[in-house]
Amino acid sequence: xxxxxxxxxxxxxxxxxxxxxxxxxxxxxxxxxxxxxxxxxxxxxxxxxxxxxxxxxxxxxxxxxxxxxxxxxxxxxxxxxxxxxxxxxxxxxxxxxxxxxxxxxxxxxxxxxxxxxxxxxxxxxxxxxxxxxxxxxxxxxxxxxxxxxxxxxxxxxxxxxxxxxxxxxxxxxxxxxxxxxxxxxxxxxxxxxxxxxxxxxxxxxxxxxxxxxxxxxxxxxxxxxxxxxxxxxxxxxxxxxxxxxxxxxxxxxxxxxxxxxxxxxxxxxxxxxxxxxxxxxxxxxxxxxxxxxxxxxxxxxxxxxxxxxxxxxx
Numbered sequence: 001x002x003x004x005x006x007x008x009x010x011x012x013x014x015x016x017x018x019x020x021x022x023x024x025x026x027x028x029x030x031x032x033x034x035x036x037x038x039x040x041x042x043x044x045x046x047x048x049x050x051x052x053x054x055x056x057x058x059x060x061x062x063x064x065x066x067x068x069x070x071x072x073x074x075x076x077x078x079x080x081x082x083x084x085x086x087x088x089x090x091x092x093x094x095x096x097x098x099x100x101x102x103x104x105x106x107x108x109x110x111x112x113x114x115x116x117x118x119x120x121x122x123x124x125x126x127x128x129x130x131x132x133x134x135x136x137x138x139x140x141x142x143x144x145x146x147x148x149x150x151x152x153x154x155x156x157x158x159x160x161x162x163x164x165x166x167x168x169x170x171x172x173x174x175x176x177x178x179x180x181x182x183x184x185x186x187x188x189x190x191x192x193x194x195x196x197x198x199x200x201x202x203x204x205x206x207x208x209x210x211x212x213x214x215x216x217x218x219x220x221x222x223x224x225x226x227x228x229x230x231x232x233x234x235x236x237x238x239x240x241x242x243x244x245x246x247x248x249x250x251x252x253x254x255x256x257x258x259x260x261x262x263x264x265x266x267x268x269x270x271x272x273x274x275x276x277x278x279x280x281x282x283x284x285x286x287x288x289x290x291x292x293x294x295x296x297x298x299x300x301x302x303x304x305x306x307x308x309x310x311x312x313x314x
Contacts, residue, residue, distance in 0.1 A: 003091070007105050007128050014109070018122040038144040041080035045071050045141075049134035053177065055096060060104055062177040063137065064111025069179025070202065071141035072119060073255045076183040077200040079151035079190035080143030082119045087112070087126035090136040101130050108137070119183055148190050151259075155197040156216035161266035162283040165275065166256040168205055169248035170232025176253040185275050186257055193269055197260040204252040204307020209283075210291045212258060221292040221300060222283040224249075250306035260285060 047067050049055045055063065068085065075082050089108070091101040099107065105128065116123055121141075165182055182200070189195060199212045205227070213220035224245060233247035261269065269279055286292070292300040 003101055003105075003128060003130060006102050010102075010106055011109065011123070014113075015123050016113075016117065038146070039150070040083075041075060041078050041143040041145060041150060043071055043074040043078075043141050043143075044138060045074065046136060046138040048136045049092075055135055058177060059111075060096075060099065060107035061111030063135070064108035065115055066177050066179050067108070067137040067139055068112040068115050068121075068141075069181050070255065071139045072115070072121070072181035072183055073179065073200045073202065075141055075143040076181050076186040077151070077198050077257060078143065079148065079186045079195070079198065080145055081187060082121045082141060082143045082183060084122040084124040084142045085116070086124055086140040086142075088138040088140075089126070089128050090133070090138075091128065091130045092135055093130045093132055104135070115181075119181070146187065146191065151186070151190055151195055151198040153197055153199055153212050153215035154217070156212065156218065156260040156285045157196060157262070158218055158285055158287050159263060160196050160260040160285045161263055161281050162209065162220060162222070162285065163259045163261065163266055163269060164201075164205070164228065164256055164280050164282050165259075166254070166277045167228040167230040167248075168201065168233070168254045168256060169230050169244060169251050170234070170236040171251055171253040173232045173236060175230075175232065179253075179255050181255060182257050182277075185277065188274060189259065189269070189279075192274060193261060193265050195259050195261050195265075199258050201254045201256050201258060202252060204250040204305075205254070205258070206249045206291060206303060206305040207252070207307030209258055210305040212260070213285055213291070214289070216260075216285060219286050219288045219290045219292060220283055221286050221294050222303060223281075224293050226280060226282050228278060228280045228282075252308045258282075 053063050095101045095104050199208050201208050209220050227248050229244045229248045233244040237244045291303045291305050293303040
């Protein structure tokens with residue numbers, strides 16, 4: 001039996017059934033039901049061996065978890081409720097030292113299943129291929145808007161406060177694989193408070209904040225003393241000599257949320273602390289384009305956005 005057929009047979013036996021699905025695996029496309037009046041939110045992300053993970057050094061289940069997690073994080077940034085995902089795998093034809101291509105694929109799905117169950121996401125289909133190159137995973141995630149509508153990047157206004165969930169930096173010590181998408185946190189905040197814009201931190205705080213500000217046609221000032229820093233960032237600092245703050249500003253793959261809200265609403269969120277993780281004010285949006293930091297006197301100094309960006313040959 002061909003690789004794809006064997007994998008589909010395994011998936012039919014092991015994926016949970018869902019009442020949302022009218023037509024599931026085995027047809028040319030899936031058909032699923034959204035809640036009445038909602039709009040679909042669609043995102044896709046591709047991860048590759050050697051860039052997003054090192055297959056020889058990690059458990060394939062971790063690769064599966066991360067691949068699904070980063071896509072759900074994009075839905076969280078839009079305050080969308082996840083519905084279904086489509087998983088496409090390009091497997092190394094020889095598999096790994098210990099796993100055949102089929103076993104590798106199954107282990108990756110085993111890594112996705114707990115996360116899918118947690119957020120009630122249907123793995124609705126996808127595609128499978130094999131080649132002589134490294135493992136590549138592409139997932140398309142579909143969500144639905146809530147009554148508050150989608151949260152977008154361009155919604156910020158001058159004077160809106162910048163808020164961040166959780167703590168930042170040092171993700172390479174393990175959190176870059178154990179992604180915890182802030183789906184429920186985004187939905188709760190968007191329902192209870194009037195948020196104006198949002199983005200998830202995938203490439204680095206300063207880089208992603210600069211993107212958020214630019215999308216709203218303005219700049220951002222960061223209060224560096226307020227940036228919440230993980231213990232991992234401190235541990236990594238001891239290893240490489242970069243400060244914990246530098247790691248928090250630019251490491252990326254934290255998959256926390258940066259949100260904007262008016263000063264009044266932001267103050268309410270900070271006072272309420274409605275989540276199981278902290279929400280911290282880290283700056284504000286300003287009329288002057290660019291990214292800035294405020295010194296002790298309140299004077300603005302330029303801050304260069306840093307983080308991960310895919311580069312091609314010049």
